[in-house]
Amino acid sequence: MELSIISWNIRGLGKLEKLVAIRRLVLQEKPKILFIQETKLNNFTPVILRGLRCFQKFEKIFSPAVGSSGGLLTIWDPEFFTVTESLSFRRFIAIIGHFRGGQFMCGLVNVYGPSTDTEKLDFFREVLEFLRNHRVAWCLGGDFNAYISCEEKIGSAFNLANMELFRAFISEANLIDLPLKGGGFAWSNNKEVATFVRLDKFLVDDNFLVNFHELNQNLLPKSISDHNAISLVNKGSAWGPKPFKLFNYLMELDGFEEVVVESLKQQKQRNNRLGILSLLKGTKSAIRVWTGKRNILQNGVIPQLEAKIF
Incomplete structure (x- = not known):
C-alpha cells in the first residue's frame, strides 16, 4: 500500500x-x-x-x-x-x-x-x-x-x-x-x-x-x-517484511554481546543445522526479551524511574 x-x-x-x-x-x-x-x-x-x-x-x-x-x-x-x-x-x-x-x-x-x-x-x-x-x-x-x-x-x-x-x-x-x-x-x-x-x-x-x-x-x-x-x-512495493532491524545504541549497552552469543549458542545446541535467517530471527527475539526486562535506567543517571514508567 x-x-x-x-x-x-x-x-x-x-x-x-x-x-x-x-x-x-x-x-x-x-x-x-x-x-x-x-x-x-x-x-x-x-x-x-x-x-x-x-x-x-x-x-x-x-x-x-x-x-x-x-x-x-x-x-x-x-x-x-x-x-x-x-x-x-x-x-x-x-x-x-x-x-x-x-x-x-x-x-x-x-x-x-x-x-x-x-x-x-x-x-x-x-x-x-x-x-x-x-x-x-x-x-x-x-x-x-x-x-x-x-x-x-x-x-x-x-x-x-x-x-x-x-x-x-x-x-x-x-x-x-x-x-x-x-x-x-x-x-x-x-x-x-x-x-x-x-x-x-x-x-x-x-x-x-x-x-x-x-x-x-x-x-x-x-x-x-x-x-x-x-x-x-x-512507495507501495511489497518485498515482504524486513528480516531484522536493530538500534545502534543497543549494541553499546552492557550485556548486549552476551545475549547475542548465548542466543546463538542455545539455538545451535537445539538444532545444529539452522540457517542464517533462522539464527537471526531467534537472536532478534532474544534481544527483544532482554531489552524488555533490562532495567535500562539503572546506570545511575535516573535509577528510580523505571518502576514509575512501566
Missing part, C-alpha cells in the same frame, strides 16, 4: 504566511495525512478553516493550545483513511482506523512532547499507557522534544537523563526509529553559535512495518518554521 504522512512543528498557525506555507507543502508533497504541532490556537476561526482547504476533502481532530503554548492538529483524507476512533489529549492526539485497501487496524499519533524536563516522565508514561491499551499497529510522529543519542545533537550540553528516558520509552513500546534521509537534524536555534537537534521524527512498530514494507523517513527543506517538516512515505 502507498502511504504519505507529513509532520511539521509550524510554530504558530494564526498567521496567513503559515497557512500559505502549509498549502504549498501539501501541493508539493501531496500527503494524505498531516500532523501539525504548536498551532498556538485555542479554536478554529473561519479564516483558518478556509486556509487549510489544501485537501479536496478532509477531516480533522484538534487539541487546543494552553494559553499561547502548544496545540495539535491532525488532518486526513477520509477516502484514504477511515477513522473508527479519535482521541485528543493535551500533548498527543490519535486516530485509529484502517487505510483504503487494507484491513489491518492501526493508530496514528500526532505528538508534541514537553520541553520542560520535569514533565517528560509523565508524558512518556501517559503515551506508553495509551499504546498498551489499544491493540493495533502504531505510527507516532511529531516533535518529541527529546533525542535518542549524542549523534542526534550538535552544540550545547547533552541531557543524558532525557536520552535514557526516551530510549526506555521506545524500547518498552517496541517502536522503531527509521533512518532519516536528507539530513540529520530537524531543528536549529538559528543563532550565531548554533545548536542542531533531531527533535522531530516518526516511530513505528513491527506490525506497521509488516504492512508498509518500503517506509522511508525524509527530512524536507526548511521554510517558515525553525523546524523542518518530516515525511513518512511508502
Whole structure:
C-alpha cells in the first residue's frame, strides 16, 4: 500500500504566511495525512478553516493550545483513511482506523512532547499507557522534544537523563526509529553559535512495518518554521517484511554481546543445522526479551524511574 504522512512543528498557525506555507507543502508533497504541532490556537476561526482547504476533502481532530503554548492538529483524507476512533489529549492526539485497501487496524499519533524536563516522565508514561491499551499497529510522529543519542545533537550540553528516558520509552513500546534521509537534524536555534537537534521524527512498530514494507523517513527543506517538516512515505512495493532491524545504541549497552552469543549458542545446541535467517530471527527475539526486562535506567543517571514508567 502507498502511504504519505507529513509532520511539521509550524510554530504558530494564526498567521496567513503559515497557512500559505502549509498549502504549498501539501501541493508539493501531496500527503494524505498531516500532523501539525504548536498551532498556538485555542479554536478554529473561519479564516483558518478556509486556509487549510489544501485537501479536496478532509477531516480533522484538534487539541487546543494552553494559553499561547502548544496545540495539535491532525488532518486526513477520509477516502484514504477511515477513522473508527479519535482521541485528543493535551500533548498527543490519535486516530485509529484502517487505510483504503487494507484491513489491518492501526493508530496514528500526532505528538508534541514537553520541553520542560520535569514533565517528560509523565508524558512518556501517559503515551506508553495509551499504546498498551489499544491493540493495533502504531505510527507516532511529531516533535518529541527529546533525542535518542549524542549523534542526534550538535552544540550545547547533552541531557543524558532525557536520552535514557526516551530510549526506555521506545524500547518498552517496541517502536522503531527509521533512518532519516536528507539530513540529520530537524531543528536549529538559528543563532550565531548554533545548536542542531533531531527533535522531530516518526516511530513505528513491527506490525506497521509488516504492512508498509518500503517506509522511508525524509527530512524536507526548511521554510517558515525553525523546524523542518518530516515525511513518512511508502512507495507501495511489497518485498515482504524486513528480516531484522536493530538500534545502534543497543549494541553499546552492557550485556548486549552476551545475549547475542548465548542466543546463538542455545539455538545451535537445539538444532545444529539452522540457517542464517533462522539464527537471526531467534537472536532478534532474544534481544527483544532482554531489552524488555533490562532495567535500562539503572546506570545511575535516573535509577528510580523505571518502576514509575512501566
